[in-house]
Structure formats: structure tokens, C-alpha cells
Amino acid sequence: MDEDGLMIHLEDICFGYPGRPSVLDKLNLSFYGGERMGLMGSNGSGKTTLFHIIMGLLKPSFGRIEIMGRPVKEEKDFREVRKRIGLLFQDADDQLFSPTVLEDVAFGPLNLGKSQDEAKEIAVRALESLGLAGFEDRITHKLSGGEKRLVSLATVLAMEPDVLLLDEPTTGLDEATEERLVDILKGLDVSYILVSHDLDFLKEVTFGITCMSNGTIVRDDERIPHTHIHVHEHGRYAHEHGRKWPHDKG
Amino acid sequence: MIEELSGRDSLIHRLDPRVKIVLVFLFSVLVAVSDRFLVLLSALALGFCIALLARLPVKQLVGRLVPVNLFIVFLWFFLPFTFEGEPLFSVGPLVGTHEGVLYAARISIKSNAIMAVMIALVASTSILTLGHAMYELRIPKKLVHLFFFTYRYIHVIHQEYVRLVSAMKVRGFRPGTNMHTYKSFAHLVGMLLVRSSDRAERVYNAMLCRGFRGNLYSLSTFSLKSYDVISLVFMLAMMLALGVLEWTKMV
Numbered sequence: 001m002d003e004d005g006l007m008i009h010l011e012d013i014c015f016g017y018p019g020r021p022s023v024l025d026k027l028n029l030s031f032y033g034g035e036r037m038g039l040m041g042s043n044g045s046g047k048t049t050l051f052h053i054i055m056g057l058l059k060p061s062f063g064r065i066e067i068m069g070r071p072v073k074e075e076k077d078f079r080e081v082r083k084r085i086g087l088l089f090q091d092a093d094d095q096l097f098s099p100t101v102l103e104d105v106a107f108g109p110l111n112l113g114k115s116q117d118e119a120k121e122i123a124v125r126a127l128e129s130l131g132l133a134g135f136e137d138r139i140t141h142k143l144s145g146g147e148k149r150l151v152s153l154a155t156v157l158a159m160e161p162d163v164l165l166l167d168e169p170t171t172g173l174d175e176a177t178e179e180r181l182v183d184i185l186k187g188l189d190v191s192y193i194l195v196s197h198d199l200d201f202l203k204e205v206t207f208g209i210t211c212m213s214n215g216t217i218v219r220d221d222e223r224i225p226h227t228h229i230h231v232h233e234h235g236r237y238a239h240e241h242g243r244k245w246p247h248d249k250g
Numbered sequence: 251m252i253e254e255l256s257g258r259d260s261l262i263h264r265l266d267p268r269v270k271i272v273l274v275f276l277f278s279v280l281v282a283v284s285d286r287f288l289v290l291l292s293a294l295a296l297g298f299c300i301a302l303l304a305r306l307p308v309k310q311l312v313g314r315l316v317p318v319n320l321f322i323v324f325l326w327f328f329l330p331f332t333f334e335g336e337p338l339f340s341v342g343p344l345v346g347t348h349e350g351v352l353y354a355a356r357i358s359i360k361s362n363a364i365m366a367v368m369i370a371l372v373a374s375t376s377i378l379t380l381g382h383a384m385y386e387l388r389i390p391k392k393l394v395h396l397f398f399f400t401y402r403y404i405h406v407i408h409q410e411y412v413r414l415v416s417a418m419k420v421r422g423f424r425p426g427t428n429m430h431t432y433k434s435f436a437h438l439v440g441m442l443l444v445r446s447s448d449r450a451e452r453v454y455n456a457m458l459c460r461g462f463r464g465n466l467y468s469l470s471t472f473s474l475k476s477y478d479v480i481s482l483v484f485m486l487a488m489m490l491a492l493g494v495l496e497w498t499k500m501v
Contacts, residue, residue, distance in 0.1 A: 087459045
């Protein structure tokens with residue numbers, strides 16, 4: 001595979017749910033190998049829809065999709081796409097459906113035609129790489145929220161994808177788990193598109209941030225000077241902040 | 251759930267799950283079609299022996315038999331009086347018949363015998379292994395999937411139910427006998443259905459993304475050991491004996 005090749009290419013994608021204004025309106029996107037793209041946008045701006053269209057879970061009403069240089073249209077084409085691109089769902093409970101962790105992580109490799117032993121090996125390796133060694137026989141529905149998220153990530157990584165689509169991976173995570181996720185993402189050898197509302201998080205794990213609004217992608221790199229209003233006691237007296245306050249993030 | 255007990259160790263736990271399923275199935279059929287009290291009582295004794303061999307705590311076993319027997323108690327209220335035959339006793343204008351009592355007794359013994367082995371099966375095998383064994387036994391894939399997903403998502407749906415109920419409670423909902431209560435409960439059930447169906451769709455999508463093509467592959471392999479074969483032959487012989495007992499009655 002060409003490292004820097006055009007991985008995902010969307011042209012004039014339109015999508016709408018019946019009876020509502022369209023979610024995606026002539027959206028264009030080019031994503032190259034090696035990139036790490038952050039995606040921001042208000043609720044309902046179509047970020048999740050965009051991911052589902054790339055994976056072929058939703059059919060656009062108009063537009064062209066090319067993955068790894070090949071046009072994809074039919075379910076058959078998307079089956080190939082799903083081997084190369086992994087999607088991490090917003091809700092880990094949707095992703096983890098097998099009774100035990102090992103079975104869930106091995107599910108993807110088994111679908112790809114690996115033997116039982118190979119699949120087990122891949123699963124164990126994927127778990128180890130995320131610091132989840134020893135989780136193999138845990139019952140999935142009894143994991144904590146953070147553990148569920150990391151195991152979900154392992155299930156996607158076990159497919160050994162070239163590109164990851166991460167849909168709000170930090171939602172509901174505490175700070176320690178979020179930091180762990182940051183370290184994991186930084187250490188990954190995969191290109192990804194990451195949806196999040198957390199600007200600091202995006203700054204840390206992506207190379208650039210793209211915004212979505214009105215159903216299309218806007219490159220918004222303009223630097224706009226702005227101030228943050230903050231509140232604390234003794235604020236009525238003129239003062240400067242030399243060091244970081246506990247509530248000041250980043 | 252009784253699955254907690256599946257991590258223990260006993261003669262029954264160590265048996266190949268496929269053997270267990272086959273035996274439980276044959277045993278249930280045999281008990282269900284038998285009529286002779288000698289056969290039924292022996293089967294009941296056998297059933298309880300198996301449950302005890304599985305090292306099931308008696309309290310747990312009894313606790314799980316109670317719901318079945320509650321149902322059977324109701325049968326005892328009706329069957330003796332609705333069956334035609336020789337009068338045996340009377341309560342006011344109602345006449346209980348000999349045949350009716352025997353019929354109710356048969357049902358009670360049969361249900362308890364079958365339930366005892368079922369409980370022994372579920373308590374000695376993890377749900378996961380049970381599912382894979384069903385798959386190995388060529389039970390239709392769709393049924394096995396249904397079994398797996400029910401197990402996995404019953405907790406999630408229960409959690410969703412608990413969340414909805416608390417959401418109602420924190421806004422001061424107190425169930426009563428009025429239209430408002432019925433309506434709210436209808437909304438609750440409706441919402442639960444909608445959410446489950448949404449959830450089902452998302453889970454299916456997540457599976458598609460990981461290359462699901464309609465097959466669930468298992469990570470475990472089963473192999474028959476001599477212990478399994480001996481148990482199988484022994485139990486088949488016991489059941490054959492019961493079958494012969496039942497059959498000789500007819501002749």
C-alpha cells in the first residue's frame with residue numbers, strides 16, 4: 001500500500017433522513033495515508049453520518065466514494081473497505097457483543113478467515129498493545145466504562161486496519177483513562193480521523209483540525225485572537241496569572 | 251443467574267457439553283412421554299442425583315424449582331375436578347376424580363424431573379460453552395445466535411429499563427390505578443422497544459464493520475474423552491432401562 005496515497009476520497013456527498021433537512025450537503029473530503037485528522041462540529045452536524053457513509057452503513061443519496069483509489073458503491077465493495085478501515089463506535093456496548101473479551105477481539109480476525117490459533121494470537125497481541133493483558137476471560141458486560149472503550153479499540157485494531165475512524169472516543173472517560181488513550185493513540189502506527197468536542201484532546205493527538213458545519217467540511221485554520229472569561233474569587237482586583245490555576249486546562 | 255456456579259468443578263462440570271445437551275434432551279423426551287409411575291419416580295430420583303452430582307447447593311436448586319411448582323399448584327386446583335373418571339373426593343359441589351389426581355401427579359413429577367436436569371445442565375456449563383456446543387451439534391445457527399445475543403443484551407436492556415424507571419421516579423412518578431399510570435407504563439414499554447431496536451441496528455452495524463458475514467466462529471474446540479463416552483453409555487443404558495420399563499407396561 002502507498003503510505004501517502006489517497007485513502008478516502010469523497011465527492012459531493014449528499015445525505016438526508018426523510019422529512020428532515022439534509023445532513024450532508026455536497027461534502028468533499030480527501031484523506032491521505034499518514035494523516036491524523038481531528039473533526040469538530042456541533043451536535044447533529046453529520047460527523048457520525050459521515051463515518052457511517054464511509055463504512056457503507058448508510059447510502060448517500062448523491063455523490064462518489066473512492067477508498068484506496070477504488071470507487072465503492074455496492075455492499076460487496078464495502079466488505080473490502082471494512083477490512084482496511086476500522087470504525088470505533090460511540091457506545092462501546094454496541095461494539096462488544098461477545099460474552100468474553102477474547103472472543104470479541106477475535107471476532108474480526110475470524111471473519112477475515114484467520115484460523116482459531118491465529119485469531120487468538122492476534123487478539124492477545126491487540127489486548128497487550130493496549131495494556132489489557134489478562135483481560136481475555138473477562139465478561140464484556142461487566143467491564144467498567146473505560147475498560148469497555150479500550151477493549152472496543154482493541155477489537156478494531158485486531159482487524160489491523162490502515163485507517164481508523166474514531167467517533168468521540170473520550171466521551172464518558174475519566175481523566176486518567178483519557179490520558180491513557182492519548183498515549184495509545186500517539187503510539188499507534190495508523191492514520192485516523194477522530195471526532196471529538198474536546199479541543200485540547202484533538203490538539204494533542206491530531207495533526208490538524210477540520211470543522212463540519214451545515215453538512216459540509218470547512219477548513220477553518222484562521223487564527224482568531226480571543227479571550228476566555230474566567231471566574232474566581234478576588235477577581236475584582238487587577239491581577240495577572242503567572243502560573244496555571246487548577247481549573248485552567250491546557 | 252445460575253451461571254455463577256459454572257466455574258465450579260464436579261463430575262458433571264467436567265463432562266463434554268455436547269454430551270450433556272444430548273442427554274438432557276433425550277431424558278426430557280423420555281420423561282415427557284412416559285406414563286408409568288415407577289418410571290417417572292425413578293426418573294425424578296435420577297434427575298435429583300444428577301443435580302446433586304453437579305454439586306448444586308440444595309438451597310439454589312430448591313429456589314429454582316419453586317417458580318415451576320407454583321405453576322403446578324394451580325394445576326392441582328383445576329385438574330382433579332375437570333377430569334372425567336371415578337370420583338375420589340368432593341369439595342362442596344365439586345367432585346375430584348381418581349384420574350384427575352393421577353394426571354396432576356404425573357405432571358408434577360415430570361416437570362420436576364426435567365427441571366432438575368435442566369438446572370444441572372445450565373449450572374454446570376457456561377452460557378458461552380453451551381452456545382458453542384449447540385453450534386457443534388448442528389443446531390440451526392440462527393437459534394444459537396439468538397441464544398447468545400439474548401444473553402449478552404438482556405443486561406443492557408435491563409439497565410435501560412432501570413434508567414427509564416429512575417427517570418420517571420425522579421420526576422415524582424408514583425404508580426397507581428389510573429389512566430396516567432397506564433399511559434406512562436405504555437410509554438415505558440414503547441420506549442424500551444424502540445431503544446432495543448435501535449440498539450440492535452447499531453450492534454449489527456458494528457458487526458458488519460468487523461467483517462461479519464453471517465457466521466460466528468468459535469474459539470473453543472471440544473474433544474470426546476473416555477470419561478465422556480463412559481458417561482454417555484451409562485446414561486443411555488439407564489434411559490433404555492426406563493424406556494423398557496415403560497414399554498413393558500403397555501404389553
